[in-house]
Amino acid sequence: MLTAEDKKLIQQIWGKLGGAEEDVGAETLWRMFHAYPPTKTYFPHFDLSQGSDQIRGHGKKVVAALGTAIKNMDNLSQALSELSNLHAYNLRVDPPRFSLQFLAQCLQVVLATRLGKEYSPEVHSAVDKFMSAVASVLAEKYR
Amino acid sequence: MVHWTAEEKQLITGLWAKVNVEECGAEALARLLIVYPWTQRFFSNFGNLSSPTAIMGNPRVRAHGKKVLTSFGEAIKNLDNLKGTYAKLSELHCDKLHVDPENFRLLGDILIIVLAAHFAKDFTPACQATWQKLVGLVAHALARKYH
16 A cells, blocks of 8 residues: 555655656666567557657656656546556556566666666655556456 | 577676675665565564664675575576576475565566666666566576475
């Protein structure tokens, strides 16, 4: 369960990205495709070469959605309701337990490379819990 | 039979040469106990684990973290025989320690994040991909003798 302290840390950390959200999104996806090739199976229609417009565009979308989630941590279920429908009925990405796990890991790596020591164990823990909560919400309607 | 390309081996050994095993091991184990508190169940005799600060400063956590990562170093010297390298440890973790192998995956991912925080831009996507492969294989080797 996200504590008040967790929420504060997440908002702080997100605030530190200051405009680099698009880069963070693109890099997260790129790392995910590289480290977990099976995730590419959901993007046969994409140009998956490094720096592609589609990866940048999609990374931006993902990060924007996370930003929305962060502004609505007290009501994730409602805030992500549309995305939850999309993932369950339309995209049908393998239950988020698996794929979001890879996205979450790569996002954490990107944040860690950018923040170094600032990516403290407390921040790490808060972000991990947050991504877990997001994954749960996105999986709500799978069946 | 695992296949490592020359590039992958270089990404592993090259990075490993710069790793402070004691610091990195201590950090990784501490983070495991902090981020996934239920893992503390295996360390009930380690003393004070009541807060992140306590865990990070706990000498037994530090010592054990160093032990764990030193063993990892052995794997890196034997990339072509991870199964053999970890056979005895696998039996130990099953028969004596009773550790759910899922925890090996968790620790592996945490190690990656510790490396990322430490090496920043040098921890490139190619580097991460290779290391994710390595921690996955180590976890697999450690789980292999479970029965």
